[in-house]
Amino acid sequence: MAVSVENIGKRTKKEKRSMLWRDIKRSKACYGMIAPFMVFFIIFTIVPVLMSLPIGFTDFDMVRPPKYVGLSNFTTLFLSDKIFIRSIRVTLVFALLTGPVSYVLCFLLAWMINEMHPKLKTLFTLIFYAPSMANVYTVWQLIFSGDMNGYMNSFLINLGIINSPVQWLTDGRYVLGVTIVVQMWISLGAGFLALRAGFQNIDRSMYEAGAIEGIRNRWQELIYIVIPSMGPQLMFAAVMQIVSSFTAGTVAQNLVGFPSTDYKAHTIMTHAFDYGWQRFEMGYASAICLILFVAMFVCNKLIGKALGKYID
Amino acid sequence: MAVTDVAKLRASNRQAGRKFGGSIGIFILLAMLGLFMVLPIYLTIVMSVKPVEELFVFPPKLYAVRPTLDNFRDMFRVLHQNRVPFSRYMFNSIFVTLAVTVLQCVFSSMAAFVLAKCKFPGSKLLNGIIVIALLYQSSVIYIMQYIVMAKLNMIDTYMALIFPAVASPMGLFLMRQSISQVPDSMIEAAKVDGAGLFRICWQIVIPNQKPALMTLIIFAFQGAWNIQAGSVVFREEYKTLPTVVSQAATSGLARAGVAMAAAVFMLVPPIVIFMLAQRQVIETMAHSGIKE
DSSP states (O other): OOOOOOGGGGEEEHHHHHHHHHHHTHHHHHHHHHHHHHHHHIIIIIIIHHHHGGGGGGEESSEEEEEEEETTHHHHHHHHHHHHHHHHHHHHHHHHHHHHHHHHHHHHHHHHTTSHHHHHHHHHHHHHHHHHHOOOOOHHHHHSHHHHHHHHHHHHHHSSSSOOOOTTTTTTTTTTHHHHHHHHHHHHSSSHHHHHHHHHOOHHHHHHHHHHTOOOOHHHHIIIIIOOOOOOHHHHHHHHHHHHHOOOOOOOHHHHSSGGGGGTOOOOHHHHHHHIIIIIIHHHHHHHHHHHHHHHHHHHHHHHHTGGOOOO | OOOOHHHHEEEEEOOOOHHHHHHHHHHHHHHHHHHHHHHHHHHHHHHHHHHHHHHTSOOHHHHHHHSSHHHHHHHHHHTTTTTSHHHHHHHHHHHHHHHHHHHHHHHHHHHHHHHHOOOOOHHHHHHHHHHHHHOOOOHHHHHHHHHHHHTTTOOTSSOOOOOHHHOOHHHHHHHHHHHSSSSSHHHHHHHTOOHHHHIIIIIIIGHHHHHHHHHEEEEHHHHTTOOOTTTTTOSSSGHHHHHHHHHHIIIIOOOOOHHHHHHHHHHHHHHHHHHHHHHHHHHHHHHHHOOO
8 A cells, every 4th residue: 555654653543543444445345355255254153253262161061051160171171180181192192193294295195196197197186085075984994893804804814914803993002093094094185185286386487497497306396396386285284284183083983982992092172072062061172172272273373483484 | 178288288297307217106106005095995885886795704805796786776765765855855965065166166266365465454364363263173163153043043944054164264265375376466467457356356366276276166065065954954855965865874774885885975976076176177287377
């Protein structure tokens, strides 16, 4: 906007307010174009989010109206809920194992697919994205089934590695491992596809210019051309990755049952589900979700800082 | 596709210092990882065509000896037992999916363009809120959404299925990230030529965003196709396919084969859309080059 820099310090409050008003009026077209999205966004996301925020500080069983209890939900969580502390550990192990690995995998696979012939690109993209479209917990249950009919067990017995069937889904030693495998399997989701699109969006002239300036092989091309021009997509994939690894829980619930043996695959989200939808202590469940949100927010800020030089 | 296009696509693969051996190596690596990725889906398809007596033989086979469509037939038989004809569920799902996909793509693209490329009072705040909305997960949010919808008299209508899915922060975020790469000079040039924001958005920016837009279509379609009636629609007439199919697979006939048939049946439309959209994404590269 056409405000000269040297005058800006001298404006009074009133002038500033009228300038703001002028900017708002000048941006009418902008507001008009975001309005359709914002109307739905405010009604179905912002309002419910704002309504849910205070619930964490209340005692709410969905029958009686919420009763304000201050910070007692939070003190209970950290001081006396041993399973919550355990769920933090499970979530951290889970997020630290699946998050970075799957993020790097998303990028590398998207890049490798990009190096293929166009016909193969579609096929490979489908193969790696298909698990995110399919709802196949049943088949994973059959693969890791605890009797000899399970694919895993029969495969290992045939090879002579094990003699008797392993209880993959109920043995405390394997529960978390199996969950991580399946989580990794479905984790090439939104971030992966966005990166694929990002690769397609890189201008061909960039590669040509790179070739002229002495880029000799695909590794150099990856580091000097591809990564610097993919900042926004890398950020998108990072956010999606944070959400999916911190809120993981459905995989475990569908696969190894709820609650899992010895709470071995009990994540923070599972804990919230437990209190919210099994015991109907919504206030407590909301407090858990609030803590999780703060953790994700901090993590997002840190990754944003790390990726900072590639953004804008 | 014209012959010249194919030639261009070929040329696009001949970039700096490509070694043939390297491409083969990458192909083999992708193929091996791909095998791990498709195996469970392959098994789902195999089990959906296995007759009952083959489901529990030892050792379990990786193929069906005598493939049959019994599981699919049984699933459809259960679906036809409902009071409401099957075609009604079909219509509901198609209607809801199309409405959500179209509205989401149009609204998100427009909002994303403004948030990525225009500075106006509040733009910074809105950009921040979108990311925060993505990160915020709460188990009470559905209750609050229900309360809002009940206040607006939307329970038991198509609106309850469609409206909450229209404004997806993920779709907006995806488009905004991609549009932020469009050079400002292109937009300034269009402004000098006298084009309004609306025209710049739809005639210049969005047509150049094919990869992101097609990806958004895939996400939107997939999400909308899986919308379950859940706790916002109780009348049978407004229920969608996933709701009744999962009912048929779990309560109607508790048999692994039928659950697999249901999974395969529900997977077909998203895969078709995926293939159509991805082809558009791949083609972009051959045609791009009009950016700066």
